[in-house]
Amino acid sequence: MPVTQQTTETVEAQPLVPPIQLPVKRTRTDGPRRDAVLEVLRQEITMGRYDDGERLVEDRIARELDTSRGPVREALRQLEHEGLVVSYPYRGAVVLGVSEEEVQQVLIPVRLTLEKFSYLKVLERMDDADFAELAKEVWTMQEAAAANDLLRSVEADIRFHEYILSRSGQAHTAQVWRSIQPRIRAYFFRYGKEADLNRIAFEHGDLLQTLQSGDAAAIMGALENHITIRTPAP
Amino acid sequence: MPVTQQTTETVEAQPLVPPIQLPVKRTRTDGPRRDAVLEVLRQEITMGRYDDGERLVEDRIARELDTSRGPVREALRQLEHEGLVVSYPYRGAVVLGVSEEEVQQVLIPVRLTLEKFSYLKVLERMDDADFAELAKEVWTMQEAAAANDLLRSVEADIRFHEYILSRSGQAHTAQVWRSIQPRIRAYFFRYGKEADLNRIAFEHGDLLQTLQSGDAAAIMGALENHITIRTPAP
DNA sequence: TCCCTGGAGATTGTCAACCATCCTGGGATT
């Protein structure tokens, strides 16, 4: 499954023929290759197609995705910073499982901190266009709930929160979020099989409504409920 | 200022002379080159030798540190994950300043979350050797305070907390810490010029003592005081 | 004058081939 085709190719240059070489650009603007590799790997790990502890060998992945080791190396580093992988010098990278306890007691509270801050920051700056954007995601969640589509629900959930994070323009907050988000995502997929999608959609609708009210205290409360409460019962 | 000398060199091979080539290994085990590059850059940024927004050009850095672009690229990515740098595709990396507000309202609270968790996790596992290790750092802080040496004090401070973090063996917690710690460090250097080093040393001594008592509630309280309180007055 | 276009130059992103360095897992030795 090639990540993207070769960037440029010239038609087989026949030795003594006039240089008609038509450059066949298949490049398009799909951004750096490493990002494509990153997405593939992240998806595969998140969806559980790798076992915890399984090795990720640069050369193999490079061949599989039809690219060179460079982009693969960078993608692996990124995955390490997203906590989906651990690696030791000269020994390579292995898949790292998410422990329920750490997610509940560390990642979720950290996330709460981030969101509380950025919601406060973004409050005045939000206009109707922003709310419309968020409403769209809530709508998607409702659809996903109706279709019992966990994937779409989680994606919309993430986008909902990410929209506000990015809108708040707090560089460091966003940085921490990027590092935490993939793990939370992976966690939802693993332990969220029997999550109540309707409830998720409803909660976000409620959160959005509270946001529109502009009442800071109410927002903090809604956030805390929304983020903290869903403990998949230990 | 070369990061490290060439890995292996053979004595100038005189054309028609018997292959006496004595391999002059200067390698030693100083780990991956990227780490050396990383440390140099991190230090320079932390110490304010780069202005906020200043560009970090791969080629220039590679030449300055006498290495190739590979390790430099990896170091820059790492710095990005440490929040000391931001980069955009095809546009390169620039130094990112730490905003006091984000440190106070985001990074510090996040840090508190991490430490609370890991301290609880590590409680029973701590033995006298561990406490001795921590006592050593407290001692260093006292020394640094006496000499009014901010650098040494901050270093020992970081090591104190990092020791417990790593001792707790919580992979995800440690991951987040690694991403946050450099920024907090940089923050201390920038805004901590008139910090009371004696107070810092004392607080850690107190924290250590509380740790040895094994009283979980007391430890949480001490942590909260220690980490949260030092607001350099806005 | 102001806006738009089209390079030119600079820098990042990728490739490929090669070598150094380090880790791992036997097998032979003691």
Place this chain on the structure above:
DNA sequence: AATCCCAGGATGGTTGACAATCTCCAGGGA
């Protein structure tokens, strides 16, 4: 049984060459 040694496997690093983009600025046209 414990230890040492070695070969194979993988990662870390180098080089040189291109491809892909971005930035900026000079001209041209409205």
